[in-house]
Amino acid sequence: MCDDDIHVGLVEDPTLSRRGFGLLAVAAAAGVATSAHAAAVVETDVQVKTPDGLADAALFHPEGKGKWPAVLIWCDFLSLRPVFREMGRRLAAEGYVVLVPNFYYRTRKAPVFEGAFNFASPEDRAKIAPMRAQLDAAAVDRDAPAYIAFLDAQPQTDRKKKIGVQGYCMGGPLTFRTAALSPSRVGAAASFHSGALVTTEPSSPHLGIASSRAAYLVATADNDDKQRPAEKDQLKAAFAAAGRTATVEVYTGANHGWCVPGSPVYNQAAAEKAWAELLKLYKAHL
Template sequence: MAMDVEIKTPDGVCDAALIHPAGEGRWPAVLVWPDAYGLRPTFREMGARLAGEGYVVLVVNQFYRSRKAPVFAGPVNFSEPKTREALMELRKPLTPETVARDGAAFLAFLDGQKVVNARAKAGVAGYCMGGAMTLQAAAALPSRIGAGCSFHGGGLVTDGPDSPHLLVPRIKASYYFGVAANDDAKEPQAKEVLKAAFAAAKVPARIEVYSESQHGWCVPDSPVYNKPDAERAWGEMLALYKAALV
């Protein structure tokens, strides 16, 4: 079952896709943060696939403060200066504080759905810029979020005082990080910093570099989509959720 929904947040109204298994029952909740291209058909399809595994999935438009989905019309080339400038404007409102507020509002919405098993832990998944958002949400809701997945996540480790990896001591969710080969080549120490942060917090985390895949490989409409590696990453997510969302 899939439907478009609107969620009231402290900052406005977020448009999103809510998808859950057919039939009677209650299932664990999973919040999905899309990549920089935002909520679109391919993420609706991914949400439907995940719902088919027994989860109530909410795929959000993280740019709702600026515009409704689809955020970009037609093909987008972020290497073009004007396009990158437009993306930076869209991202400005997405501070760690606003993402944390959003995460709380989105989980409250999910927990208000009769099809959600609110006794089970919730999951978060993020792609590209959504990877950091999973950490921000998991830190804001440590008692609610039990598992997180980041695929070709960007900006997980920075030199700034608001680097997402610094939130790990507040996180109780088990994690899986799938790292693109070109991201790792640019920042080879990032995975080590993440590993150390989770180890120090005594929170389970697996971090893998997909040596044959480039940034964006998990998303079917990406020009660098790598189906075998995307399926492997999908399997890792399902295994983690099955173990942790209880």
């Protein structure tokens, strides 16, 4: 992981504060992450056994009898918290079994940070840095298969269908890595306002594209593209070389963090467009 994984356009994440819950409610009223989804969805707090311990996570699936494709959600820098529960609930209402893990489980249960978080504050970032340092490539290589195995073990999961993986901010690189680690299971991978997907490191996320069998959606923030203008073309070239189906799009006017309801940079129109593209990807490839 690198500093590029940190929210560039998000100064404060109010989804962790009382004010943030109010903002999330406003977004819900607008039809973005409605509490009405809860009536059709079963939500359970679970623990996932990994090689390193027990990861606390939220599991969602539609009410009633049936089997549905599974999806793993990699959160952004602050991991599992109420706004990502809402996103998991909303996706489950569309007909998916959804797991949203706390990827900092080695250090602390979710939510890992109480109160408003200022990404511009070195003090606030320092509180998360030790937890984030533990989530290196080797840790992801142990965690991701465990999360997929957990999803496959759920009676609601249709194991005849491929699994989807989606990630936000630093969750984008983790999504790419998961698709490469489990090519036989992951059929679709989506990244939203991601951290750097193309680096000079041997563990660069884009290097795993050829090892995967997934179709991809890469929704890039406007200000991320300005910082890394060559990345979109490098990704397109990597997808083409590997023969992977992929959509790579810069969301003009939407800054890093735009998909997360309640954040100061939340862009409802762009978020809804990205959501529609996500559902299109899953319907076609899961």
